[in-house]
Amino acid sequence: MGAYIVKRLLQSILVLFGLSLLIFFIARVVPGDPARAALGNLATEEQVERLRAEMHLDKPFFVQYYYWLISVLHGDLGKSLYTQRPVTQDLVQFLPATLELMLFATLISLVVGQTMGVLSGYFRNSWFDGLFRVISYAGVATPPFVIAIFLLFIFSQLLGLAPGVGRLPITMAEPPRVTGFLLIDSLLAGRPDVTLVALKHMLLPAISLAIAHIAQEGRITRSSLIDVQQKDYILAHQVHGIRPTKVIFKYLLRPSIVPTVTVMGMDFAFLLSNAFLVEVVFMWPGFSRYAVNAMLSKDLNAIVAVVLVIGLTVALVNLLVDVTIAFLDPTVRIRRRGG
Amino acid sequence: MERNMESLVQVKGLSVGFRVFEGLLRVLDGISLRIGQGERVGLVGETGCGKTTTVKSILKVLPQPPAVIFGGEVLFRGKDVLRMGRRAVHQLRRSSVAAIFQDPLQALNPVFTVGTQLSDIVRDWAAGTGKRLSKKEIFRRCVEALAQTGMPDPERIMTCYPIQLSGGMRQRVCIAEALVRPVELLLADEPTTNLDVTIQDQILRKLDELVEEKGMSILLITHSLGVVMDLTERVYIMYAGTIVEEGKTEELFTNPKHPYTQGLLKSIPKLTGEGISQGIPGRIPNYLHPPSGCRFHPRCEHVMPICTQQKPPLTESEGVACHLYRGDVR
Numbered sequence: 281m282g283a284y285i286v287k288r289l290l291q292s293i294l295v296l297f298g299l300s301l302l303i304f305f306i307a308r309v310v311p312g313d314p315a316r317a318a319l320g321n322l323a324t325e326e327q328v329e330r331l332r333a334e335m336h337l338d339k340p341f342f343v344q345y346y347y348w349l350i351s352v353l354h355g356d357l358g359k360s361l362y363t364q365r366p367v368t369q370d371l372v373q374f375l376p377a378t379l380e381l382m383l384f385a386t387l388i389s390l391v392v393g394q395t396m397g398v399l400s401g402y403f404r405n406s407w408f409d410g411l412f413r414v415i416s417y418a419g420v421a422t423p424p425f426v427i428a429i430f431l432l433f434i435f436s437q438l439l440g441l442a443p444g445v446g447r448l449p450i451t452m453a454e455p456p457r458v459t460g461f462l463l464i465d466s467l468l469a470g471r472p473d474v475t476l477v478a479l480k481h482m483l484l485p486a487i488s489l490a491i492a493h494i495a496q497e498g499r500i501t502r503s504s505l506i507d508v509q510q511k512d513y514i515l516a517h518q519v520h521g522i523r524p525t526k527v528i529f530k531y532l533l534r535p536s537i538v539p540t541v542t543v544m545g546m547d548f549a550f551l552l553s554n555a556f557l558v559e560v561v562f563m564w565p566g567f568s569r570y571a572v573n574a575m576l577s578k579d580l581n582a583i584v585a586v587v588l589v590i591g592l593t594v595a596l597v598n599l600l601v602d603v604t605i606a607f608l609d610p611t612v613r614i615r616r617r618g619g
Numbered sequence: 620m621e622r623n624m625e626s627l628v629q630v631k632g633l634s635v636g637f638r639v640f641e642g643l644l645r646v647l648d649g650i651s652l653r654i655g656q657g658e659r660v661g662l663v664g665e666t667g668c669g670k671t672t673t674v675k676s677i678l679k680v681l682p683q684p685p686a687v688i689f690g691g692e693v694l695f696r697g698k699d700v701l702r703m704g705r706r707a708v709h710q711l712r713r714s715s716v717a718a719i720f721q722d723p724l725q726a727l728n729p730v731f732t733v734g735t736q737l738s739d740i741v742r743d744w745a746a747g748t749g750k751r752l753s754k755k756e757i758f759r760r761c762v763e764a765l766a767q768t769g770m771p772d773p774e775r776i777m778t779c780y781p782i783q784l785s786g787g788m789r790q791r792v793c794i795a796e797a798l799v800r801p802v803e804l805l806l807a808d809e810p811t812t813n814l815d816v817t818i819q820d821q822i823l824r825k826l827d828e829l830v831e832e833k834g835m836s837i838l839l840i841t842h843s844l845g846v847v848m849d850l851t852e853r854v855y856i857m858y859a860g861t862i863v864e865e866g867k868t869e870e871l872f873t874n875p876k877h878p879y880t881q882g883l884l885k886s887i888p889k890l891t892g893e894g895i896s897q898g899i900p901g902r903i904p905n906y907l908h909p910p911s912g913c914r915f916h917p918r919c920e921h922v923m924p925i926c927t928q929q930k931p932p933l934t935e936s937e938g939v940a941c942h943l944y945r946g947d948v949r
């Protein structure tokens with residue numbers, strides 16, 4: 281297992297290396313002359329030349345890349361044209377809000393989706409199964425931002441059960457920033473009341489994001505469970521007198537959730553893109569809005585940062601998924617080892 | 620020589636179908652069979668005739684849906700398994716029944732080691748008898764069961780995942796799983812299909828020895844008539860979801876009555892999918908629209924008008940389900 285993780289880690293680094301080359305290409309080669317772009321039309325040729333030398337633009341491609349990579353690894357991604365601040369500073373401000381929301385949505389979809397999928401598959405053709413299947417069709421078919429608008433309208437406007445937009449009410453001050461996650465920072469600041477309010481604010485957007493995943497991943501678990509349930513080895517465990525609860529929770533569940541975990545890795549990219557629109561609906565001061573603004577205002581350094589963050593996240597999630605699968609299904613690592 | 624032939628298992632009029640996209644497959648059509656205490660019974664028939672379905676029904680592990688049980692009883696010591704609650708079925712399996720499934724590639728859980736799967740069987744069986752075995756004792760029993768099947772290096776095999784084993788080794792693991800605890804009834808569904816002939820023979824003998832030693836009853840399903848001849852006392856011949864003939868193995872093989880059995884014996888030694896057609900023209904019928912009356916009538920050279928109208932019952936006296944042997948209708 282350890283060897284497998286190391287190997288998989290090296291692969292991820294390789295992928296990120298490829299991604300960085302691509303990003304470098306976007307950042308430095310595509311826009312023409314970055315020195316001219318940075319200095320504007322009024323600068324003289326000499327000034328531009330000097331900056332070019334300073335930015336190593338007069339060196340060969342790979343040398344340029346080397347210097348760029350070093351600065352990126354030092355957290356220097358340049359300045360955002362839009363916010364007029366170092367891009368890294370922007371990331372530190374906007375990213376945690378989105379990560380917190382996405383992690384919370386993932387948690388909801390995992391707990392609710394897997395429980396429902398397992399129950400629905402195990403009690404196949406029961407009323408619960410029927411209900412889950414109808415809801416899950418709707419859940420897969422409805423875009424998250426539509427769900428977001430509906431939820432906001434019904435629970436916040438109409439029923440007044442949930443707070444409106446944003447992470448906290450305007451009247452409430454944010455706790456001192458440590459992790460950027462409000463739920464954690466407020467607890468660290470000894471303000472559980474703020475935690476509760478933040479949680480309430482996060483509930484609707486997180487549910488909006490989670491529903492599609494609950495539906496999709498729950499359905500996969502359901503059908504995989506039904507499939508595995510009919511396998512001879514499950515019948516064999518039963519016939520060999522293994523305790524029914526052990527057959528279910530040990531021998532049936534583990535092979536059943538492997539396909540779901542695989543899909544969850546792929547679904548994560550959707551979660552990111554859905555977060556863009558849901559954040560707009562809930563006026564969530566997160567990374568997505570920052571990213572959209574960066575795109576719209578052609579803010580190159582910011583765009584590079586956005587792509588980099590997304591790439592990193594996806595690589596990380598895939599690593600996590602692969603390691604989880606290797607843990608759940610040892611045949612994966614045995615096959616790769618070729619023995 | 621005579622064993623105590625009190626019935627351990629009695630299947631009565633069992634009818635099972637499968638609901639599929641095209642409609643209802645009427646597979647088992649009211650089959651009846653009996654396994655005496657300590658008896659070795661064979662079940663023979665060409666591929667698709669419903670042998671595995673019969674075994675799974677007896678074990679109550681047919682997935683429903685797609686399977687539908689229309690009627691009949693499976694009595695284990697007089698109690699109907701099909702009407703037992705979950706708990707009772709579990710207790711019955713744990714203390715009394717073992718099975719070797721047909722396809723060893725499918726019958727082992729891919730994500731757990733051989734050791735995990737084997738030792739859980741011993742552990743839960745012991746728990747059922749009120750014993751608590753030490754880890755060491757459980758391990759010893761598992762290794763012993765593997766060794767009994769002729770498995771090389773059983774201790775190492777315990778740590779392997781099924782994917783690391785060859786087909787033959789997996790088959791041995793399946794056999795070990797069935798023999799790792801004492802049971803009264805062993806249902807062996809083609810236990811040696813994946814082994815080469817010499818090893819097949821060796822394993823079957825071993826199985827035979829173990830059955831003898833432990834005084835188990837066995838229902839042995841196989842494509843090999845030679846094996847049936849060697850290892851069983853009584854045999855059932857199955858055709859298209861019906862039992863067409865039953866009798867003492869030796870008598871039945873020297874003097875087959877049913878036209879299907881007669882054709883079958885011509886196709887010795889192997890009953891593969893096509894193997895049979897050299898003995899009897901035609902193929903096994905379609906279960907969506909099975910032939911009326913005697914299911915064998917489209918392929919039978921002795922077919923009579925009544926054969927298409929009335930299903931011939933398996934008679935107690937003759938042990939054959941064919942209108943040719945019913946004086947009253949002929």
Ligand SMILES: Nc1ncnc2c1ncn2[C@@H]1O[C@H](COP(=O)(O)OP(=O)(O)OP(=O)(O)O)[C@@H](O)[C@H]1O
Nearest residue numbers: 637639644646665666667668669670671672673685
């Ligand atoms: N789960 C299922 N769904 C649909 N049809 C099934 C199912 N299981 C079995 N059948 C059908 O029932 C019939 C009998 O199958 P069964 O597996 O009992 O045959 P068998 O005698 O064991 O054959 P073989 O010698 O090839 O193992 C076949 O026609 C098969 O297609």
Ligand code: SF4
Nearest residue numbers: 913916919926941942
């Ligand atoms: S009942 Fe009729 S069709 Fe069937 S085997 Fe006997 S003679 Fe042939």
Ligand SMILES: [Mg+2]
Nearest residue numbers: 670671672721
């Ligand atoms: Mg079979």
